[in-house]
Each structure stands twice: as structure tokens, then as C-alpha cells.
Amino acid sequence: MPQTSHQDSSTKPHVIVLAFPFGSHAAPLHTLVRKLATEARHVTFSFFNTEESNSSISVLESEDLDNLKAYNVPDGVPENYVFTGRRQEAIGLFMKSTQGNYKRAIHVAIGAKKISCVMSDGLLSFVAGEMAEEMKVPWVPFWIPASFTLYTHVHTDLIRRRIGTAIDATVGREDELINFLLGMSEFRIGDLQKEIVGADLDLPVAIAAHRMVQMLPRAAAVVINSYEELNPTITDYFKSKFQKCLNVGPFTIMPSEPSDSDQNGCLLWLDGQKARSVAFVSFGRALSPADHEIAALAEALEASGVPFLWSLKKSLWTVLPDGFLERTEGKGKLVSWAPQVEILVHPAVGVFVTHCGWNSVVESVMGRVPMICRPIFADHNLNARMVTDVWRIGVRLEGRVFTRDGTLRALDLIFDDEKARKKMREKMGVIKEMMIKAIGPGGSSSENFKTLLELISNLEA
Known part of the structure; x- marks a missing residue:
């Protein structure tokens, strides 16, 4: 049952949440925070995101929760700026201004009120992790994709030593199996993110992801939008690597606020x-x-x-x-x-x-x-x-x-090929049941969410 409290807002534990406003990153983070806010009603949550992204994920659906409020953060694009068409240009402008923009937005929104915890998208580790350390409060990053993609990022340095960092390092090797990473033997070099090996090493997301890897062991808990049974080898590795590793997903299949209406029929x-x-x-x-x-x-x-x-x-x-x-x-x-x-x-x-x-x-x-x-x-x-x-x-x-x-x-x-399609659908049924079991009562993701909720619930005001 949700916890209730009549505490004054100034005496409640306060969690600030920093979203990454690109792609589909912000929506799962907001869903996670909304669920925490529903269960831990004595905790205040402040969700910081750009105005455009806040609008696209309908954060106003949270108006029924008096302990969760969304705030807008500038997107970092200078006035009258003309985009040149460079890859990840908008992300680069946002990242460049992120630290100052978030700090100013937080100051305007909550003033000098004490902050009890910093949650963030994993890609904002370089801002959120350092901010939490300055405040001497826990930091909880949320990785939005699957666990095996975080696993490759965590092994960035090893992968680069094995394959190289030149733009053409993977040319001719695309179909080589990644045998040097436990749990990844069915994946191939050509599947690896270009932010790890390839042409995108200098792009903003690549730099942010590499800095994230260095910060994650310092997090109070690393939360992942995946489930433990997806790859037990990777699950065990993360549990040995991080203070807490909490697979709480797949979050997109958990009940959340309704989506936009079917405006196009x-x-x-x-x-x-x-x-x-x-x-x-x-x-x-x-x-x-x-x-x-x-x-x-x-x-x-x-x-x-x-x-x-x-x-x-x-x-x-x-x-x-x-x-x-x-x-x-x-x-x-x-x-x-x-x-x-x-x-x-x-x-x-x-x-x-x-x-x-x-x-x-x-x-x-x-x-x-x-x-x-x-x-x-x-x-x-x-x-x-x-x-x-x-x-x-x-x-x-x-x-x-x-x-x-x-x-x-x-x-x-x-x-x-009706036979092939039927076989695919049968396999999907098995995977679906595994996902549903993970988020169901007593499932691994459900239990991990309880651990996260306990961490958040016991924060000091």
C-alpha cells in the first residue's frame, strides 16, 4: 500500500531526478519515478527535463500525485542558433550546457531546500553523480536499454584494446564473434555500438557513456530497464561490480499512465x-x-x-x-x-x-x-x-x-511461411511469459523494485 504522511514538504525526503531528453529515454524514467512516488508518498520527487520532452511524455498526468512535480530545463540551444546538420548536434549543445542549466533550474525550483538523493538517466552520470557527491547524498542512475548493452559499455576499454579505436577497426571483422566477453558469445563485432568502436567515438553520447562507466561503481544503486533472467552471466557480473544492481524491467510493460489518444485513427x-x-x-x-x-x-x-x-x-x-x-x-x-x-x-x-x-x-x-x-x-x-x-x-x-x-x-x-511465423510466435510467447513473471508478484524485477523503494523510502529528510 502507498505510504502516506502529513509531513510539511520542507521536512520530507526530497529526490531530484535528471532526465536525458532525447529519443525514448525520458518516458521510462518518468514512469519509474511515478511508481516510486505512488508508493513512497512521504518522499518529494522533482523531475527535471526540457520543456519539449516533458510535453511529449505527458508529465501532467502526474498532477494527481502531490509529491511529484515536473520542471523545465533549457535545452542548451542558443537564441537564433542555426543548426548545421552535424550528427548529435542538439545533444552536443544540451550536454555542453547541462551542468549549469540543471543547477540553475534546481535552484529556481527548490531554492535552498535540502536534497536527499539524486536520480538520473545513466547518460547524465557526469552531472548527476558529481552533483550527488558534492551534496553527500546517494546517487541512483537508471539505464534505459537492455542489460547486455550496458555490459558492452562497461567493457569499453577492454573492447577497444582487443579491436582498436580506428574508424575502420571493425572493417572485415563484422562477423567475428565476441568470444572474449562472457555472456556475449552469440553477438558479433559488427553489432557493437559505434560509440565504443568505430566512427562515433567523439560524439557527445559516446563521451557521456564512457564517463558513465567510470562513475557507476560509485552509485548507491544501478537500476536497469531489464530483467535478471535475460542473461544470468551479465546479472552476476553486475552484482559483483556495483554496490547494488537492480533490474526492474522491462518497464515498458508495467502499467503506467495512458498514452496519447489515437488521434490518427x-x-x-x-x-x-x-x-x-x-x-x-x-x-x-x-x-x-x-x-x-x-x-x-x-x-x-x-x-x-x-x-x-x-x-x-x-x-x-x-x-x-x-x-x-x-x-x-x-x-x-x-x-x-x-x-x-x-x-x-x-x-x-x-x-x-x-x-x-x-x-x-x-x-x-x-x-x-x-x-x-x-x-x-x-x-x-x-x-x-x-x-x-x-x-x-x-x-x-x-x-x-x-x-x-x-x-x-x-x-x-x-x-x-506460416510454419516459420507460428514458430516465432511460440518463442515470443515463452519470452513474454518470462518477462511477465519477472515483473509479477515475487518476480526478480518486482523484488528489485521493492529494494529500490526501500532505499528511497528510508532517505533522510
Whole structure:
């Protein structure tokens, strides 16, 4: 039962939470904090995030909790700044100003009130961890992707010694197995994040991730959006490495505040389609495939005759083949936003064409929808390998990119081979049950959440 208290807010333990406002990072952190705030009503939570990100994850849904409040932080973009198109440019501007912007926002929001704990996205370790040490309070980082992706980051220095740090260090070695990392023997060098080996070592996220690795052993607890049974070898390693390692996920399958309404009528459209007949296409909030790949995917969808529901940024509609929308009217539906969680559990959806972000993979498993994988960056290749070669619940595109013919063959593998699709769905059912068991009563994630709740509940005011 939630704890209640009539303490004055100035005498309550106070947790400040620092979000990373890019991609799908902020939403799971807010969900975690909301659940903690619901259970520990005597603790005050202040959630700091950019205005745009706060708006996108509907933090106002928390207005019913008087101990959780969201505050806006500047995004670091100078007034009248003109973007040049460099990769991670917005992230770089945010990171550059992060420490000062957060400190100023916290001072404006809570003044001189005592802070009892700092929670943060793992990528903000360089700010949150140092801030907590200055205040002499516990620091609790939350890693949003799967545990095996954190495992590779923790071994960044070892990986770089084995493979090298040159831009072309992985060329010709993409299919070599990562045999030197226990628990990763089914993954390959080409699956590793480019922020660890490859072309992206100097990008803001790569620098932040490497600094995070150095800070994590100093955290009071490292919280992960995964579950212990996913990889027991990695779970045991983290338990020996960190003061506390708490897998509390997958958090996207836990009940949370309702998503935005189905403003584009996606679910109503799906209601009119045959069972397991629709290809759902979505690449998340961050990056999309190259323009020529989007055009090739459109050509494949049209040529296949498969009904499709495609969530694509409006700015990218111009790269679709001329007349595509007119020729596919009635057969397909193109929208700028779609309620992904609800779509993936709809009985009409037969395949998910995805970038393989961790949240998307989990949501696809929960709907038992096989995947066609087109990883884009960061942890996507590792997740795609998990889907295609470890779990065997999806297919990878030939050459890892969309071409008309390669995409047609991938669609055929899913829709024309009923035996293969049935086997994938059966395997997904087993994985789904494992995830549900982890977050259920007495499950590993549920027990780890209790440990986290106890840590937060016993903070000093």
C-alpha cells in the first residue's frame, strides 16, 4: 500500500531526478519515478527535463500525485542558433550546457531546500553523480536499454584494446564473434555500438557513456530497464561490480499512465483488417533510415500488396515515390504518429518493421509480433542480433538496409511461411511469459523494485 504522511514538504525526503531528453529515454524514467512516488508518498520527487520532452511524455498526468512535480530545463540551444546538420548536434549543445542549466533550474525550483538523493538517466552520470557527491547524498542512475548493452559499455576499454579505436577497426571483422566477453558469445563485432568502436567515438553520447562507466561503481544503486533472467552471466557480473544492481524491467510493460489518444485513427483502421495481415512500420523518435531506403521500403510495401500502417515523420513524406499515397490508398495508412503499444497488441498486426530500440523490441514481444529489423544506431544492432539469432523471433534485412527486393524477401519470410511465423510466435510467447513473471508478484524485477523503494523510502529528510 502507498505510504502516506502529513509531513510539511520542507521536512520530507526530497529526490531530484535528471532526465536525458532525447529519443525514448525520458518516458521510462518518468514512469519509474511515478511508481516510486505512488508508493513512497512521504518522499518529494522533482523531475527535471526540457520543456519539449516533458510535453511529449505527458508529465501532467502526474498532477494527481502531490509529491511529484515536473520542471523545465533549457535545452542548451542558443537564441537564433542555426543548426548545421552535424550528427548529435542538439545533444552536443544540451550536454555542453547541462551542468549549469540543471543547477540553475534546481535552484529556481527548490531554492535552498535540502536534497536527499539524486536520480538520473545513466547518460547524465557526469552531472548527476558529481552533483550527488558534492551534496553527500546517494546517487541512483537508471539505464534505459537492455542489460547486455550496458555490459558492452562497461567493457569499453577492454573492447577497444582487443579491436582498436580506428574508424575502420571493425572493417572485415563484422562477423567475428565476441568470444572474449562472457555472456556475449552469440553477438558479433559488427553489432557493437559505434560509440565504443568505430566512427562515433567523439560524439557527445559516446563521451557521456564512457564517463558513465567510470562513475557507476560509485552509485548507491544501478537500476536497469531489464530483467535478471535475460542473461544470468551479465546479472552476476553486475552484482559483483556495483554496490547494488537492480533490474526492474522491462518497464515498458508495467502499467503506467495512458498514452496519447489515437488521434490518427490507427486502431479503427486496424479493426477493418484481417488477422495477422498488416505490416506495422515505425522507427522511433530519434533517427530514421536514409531517404533512399525509405523510398525503397515504400516500393516494397506497394509491390507486396501487404496492408501496411506506417508511422513516419511528416518531414519525410516528401521522399516517398511519386504517387505512392494515391496508389496505396485503401491498402495502406500513413500517419505522422501512432500509439505503438496499442497497435502491437492488435490482432490485425502480423509483422513489425522496426529500428530495434529496446522498448520497441519489448513491446513487439508483448504483442507476439515477429520483427523485420533495420537497426540504425547505438544499441540497435545488439538488440537486432538478440531478436534474429538468439531469440529467433525476427529476420534481418539483407545487407542491413532497405532495398526493394531485400525488403520483399523479408516480408515473404514472415507472411508466406506460416510454419516459420507460428514458430516465432511460440518463442515470443515463452519470452513474454518470462518477462511477465519477472515483473509479477515475487518476480526478480518486482523484488528489485521493492529494494529500490526501500532505499528511497528510508532517505533522510
